[in-house]
Amino acid sequence: MSVKYPILITEDPIEGGYTVSIPDLPGCITCCQRWQDIPAMIADAKQAWITAAIEEGIRIPEPTDINNVEV
Secondary structure (H helix, E strand, O other): OOOOOOOOEEEOOOOEEEEEEEOOOOOOOOEEOOHHHHHHHHHHHHHHHHHHHHHHOOOOOOOOOOOOOOO
């Protein structure tokens, strides 16, 4: 089972596209031009972040409870 983390999506009104990050995984960030590309792009970024953390011996944080996320 895959661990699900809340994501933060920020639209860039000047350049266009979106910046997507996982606040629980510091530095886990990606960008894309199309809304429909967000799930695949952030999944790739999350996988790369977790792989690097395992290789470096960095503790992988538990996800924030979605009920504690402010919008």
